Amino acid sequence: MDDYKNPASDTPYGQPEGGSATAARMKLSEKAAEVKEKVADFGRKTVDNIDESRKSTADALHQAAAKLHLGGEQLSGAAHTAADQISGAAHVTADKLRSAADYIRETDLKGMGEDVKEVVKRYPGPALAAAAVLVLRAMCHEPSARARRCTGSCRAVPRSRSRL
DSSP states (O other): OOGGGOTTOBOTTSOBOOHHHHHHHHHHHHHHHHHHHHHHHHHHHHHHHHHHHHHHHHHHHHHHHHHHHHHHHHHHHHOOHHHHHHHHHHHHHHHHHHHHHHHHHHOOHHHHHHHHHHHHHHOHHHHHHHHHHHHHHHHHHSHHHHHHHOSSTTSOOOOOOOOO
16 A cells, blocks of 8 residues: 555554644754754853863963063073072973973863863862862852942952061
């Protein structure tokens, strides 16, 4: 029997199927595929943006490290004991910045997340304290949060002036 010529034939579930139901199902399927593609495209663009940010951040840190090394060299050539100490500190800081730049450049977002998990496992107390400070600071500096929650007491704690 030629059921493909009869648009109102029974479906495998025993329901009559008309042309409008088939058209609606096809349109729904097309929309679902379109949404799926848009979500995948959004995901790809997000990852690309994060990767580009990683590269520019690493480049900026690398440039800062180079400038600190140069400044450290200039201080070292013309300085006394204090300047030598500053030069050494500049070099140590520059090395740390260069190391951070290399890490950011070479580690993808997933790897960074795994590293954070490892640090939290290894040092849970300090990690929890740091997270609490970040949350409180974000709550007090978010404009909408300040209007809702803060009555002037959420200002950042003033830093004490330390003596050198």
